[in-house]
Amino acid sequence: MPQALEGSQAIARAVALCRPQVVSAYPITPQTHIVENIAKLVADGQLECEYVSVESEHSAASVVLGAAAAGSRAYTASASQGILLMSEVLYDISGLRVPMVLTCANRALSGPISIWNDQSDSMAVRDAGWIQLYCTSNQEAVDTHIQAFRIAQETELPVMVCMDGFTLTHTMEPLDLPTQEEVDAFLPPFRFDRMLDPQAPVSIGTMVGPEAYSELRYANHHDLLGAADNILRANADWAEASGRDWGGLLRTSGPAEARIGLLGLGSLIGTLQDAALAHPELPPTRIMALRAFRPFPIEALQAACEGLDELVVIERAFSPGFGAIVAAEVRAALSELPQAPRVHAVAVGLGGRDIGLSLYPRLIEVAHGEHAERFRILDLDPERLPQELRA
């Protein structure tokens, strides 16, 4: 029975249903409502956990690392500058193979300062060794958080659940929250085999010399690639329990005869879907929601692009001095195919600029361009550019 909930509120409840024993966070817009809601659940006795209000994001990530290593299910949330500040710890957590879940309420990075939504924060730490899952809606975010706790402890890899700040976190919509029984049936009690215990002492985080480092890093890479199976299974099992299937690694919609693909991550997918319906006069499109960015689903992407002539990748971040981030990886994945679509890369909605239905016809235009679009920020306003940049 769906109830009207603000995204952040629903996430807080979903996390609480997963019975974390330690939650630690430092406030940063637009994650604040999530951690405030969790604090309220604790204060009202609805969630029994140790809630540690730390003095910085670096410490938030460190607290959950210490807690998980000591054998407790742990959770934190952050965004933007907080993700950057804790990035050192994020690399350490995955390197040490300690499981936990973190919500990234996607927000642009300073400088200049922006509190609004884009995905430059989670993209900045794409190499931190975490599983990264992107949610297109608040319902998907609720379900994905629950799946994330299971994926993390199965793989002994930390999971970052990405959801667009404000667009999802601060939106109220009808949402279905599972019951405690449903979550308990899906998520086994937390277990970490290397748990710190005086009865069986181990040392975690020792120095590793050149003679052993490569092998340890390869093992992590191998296991992160293998996490694709855990992601698929968690999605399938939860789909059976809840009736909601989010596609596992990648989800496509649109008619089979479509020759143009539109690929994106996060909340813009919903707007693209309604835009396609609003433009029956334009050629049909295959809309692809990339759910798992790490591990990058190379095979699934290759299969999903079957039959496409054009693929427009719509980025919510970019790499200054080069251009595309997601499209660069998409191009690499598709280059293995004998018959691959032309890949176009555009970025939109940087720093929270609204992504309207009017974007859709422009994406079709890009797809029909004479040359493959290497990279372009599609929604630049020429009036706001200095004269010399108005090409």
Add this chain to the structure above:
Amino acid sequence: MTAETISLAELRKHQPRFTGLSPGHRACQGCGELLAARLVTEAAGPDVVVANSTGCLEVTTTSWPDSAWRVPWLHSLFENGAAIASGMEAALKAQGRASKVLAFAGDGGTFDIGFQALSGMIERGHNVLFVCYDNEAYMNTGVQRSGSTPVGAATTTSPAGKERLGKRHLKKDILSIIAAHHMPYAATATVAYPADLRHKVRRAIEVEGPTFLLVHSPCPQGWGHDGSRTVEVARLGVQSGLVPLIELERGAVTGVMPIRELRPVADYLKAQARFRHLFADTAEAARELQHLQALAEHNIERYGLSAPGPEPRDTEGADTVRRGGQHWA
């Protein structure tokens, strides 16, 4: 089996020492920090979980796949020891487990880069004993100055030269900062008085809440003295007044180790090459020596360190060797 009554003294004679940190690590000969860590883990016993910040201690004791630690131990990063410990403590509390959490850090991980996390940990009241092994510089990376380096000491980033006499700034008054946090118990100790150190460790562990222990730990390499003189140099520091041994409860000084045999700071400084430039025949050097003497006298007055009577030499080490090494007296 029949019951047998045994006196505590007799029991302690036969009781093996707990080895939390075993030999076979890679620290320098005479390393004060490793000596301190051995003493601390011995006194703390096996029912602990350790969070160790980056520095000499973790680098020299762990080299995958080997580890000298016999207690559960985690090393994460440089600045987050107190935050890691906070998380461990929260987890143990949530799980209803009684093991004590210890945080180990050098002066860098306490005074400087680790300070924020330490302050937060104390403010939140976590039940953790934070031990700072203070060798007064970033030793593991090559003897660079830290906030703990005493004024006038030469380090690689505060060298003595034509224009400079070593570090220009005072050693950060960590004791005042710690006192201002009003934690239940905090103390300073040194490797020169191991019985005192063990006593303070046991005292701190019994406290339910944040506690802090600063252990002054000479570094032969960084301070410029022979490894065999570590304990002697540490003792001179205490006897000069530059290294006050005090106990704080909720910010108030409740205990001090009095200096029975007062020594001029020059005796302490002369024993270390890092202060060698202060003995040059210049007015500036003489002035800096006077400055350090004044700092020592200020400590003595401030903490009430002077007291008459014989020097209570800590003979526990020598007694132990005489008894055969592996048992308590």
Add this chain to the structure above:
Amino acid sequence: MIEVRIHGRGGQGNVAASYLLAGTAIDQGWHALAFPAFGAERRGAPVAAFVRMDRSPFSRRDQIAHPDYLIVQDEALLHDAATLAGLKPGGGVLVNSPRTPTELGLDVKAYSLPANALAEKHLGRPVPNTALLAAFITLTGLLPLEALSHELGQRFKGAVLDKNRTLIAAAAEAVEADIWNQEVAHAAGA
């Protein structure tokens, strides 16, 4: 689909108004989405909040550029071109003001409600949002007043809840019912 845009200054409960409207609609079986667009400043800064509602589910999450209705919680914002921008032809504007639309210089379909005074009288504070919502749903006939009253019960309790319920009854009384529901029929069918 009906698109409502709410304009006000920070502190006037603009976002709360959007959540209340959406919450009420969801309770009545609509699919609805409510979300804000605001700057980093807190009290006093111009805030816009959006509510999109439809009998069938929809997926778009973009801001409302062409509202069917505007609710303007602070009449001073009428001086800002962005406030009225994009209003659909025939769209309605509900303004918090003791002055008439003519006096306010509005040449679109508009209605005024002295919401501050009403709120002052019943709540003791000039927070206009619940009064304006009650007026809005009465004018449009979109949702029953009892549904709004029930939704208020999700967010408030005790004396504050009772006062708000009295307030919304008074606000509903103060406007003409269903005179904008022609637009509703048009918009829902569009």
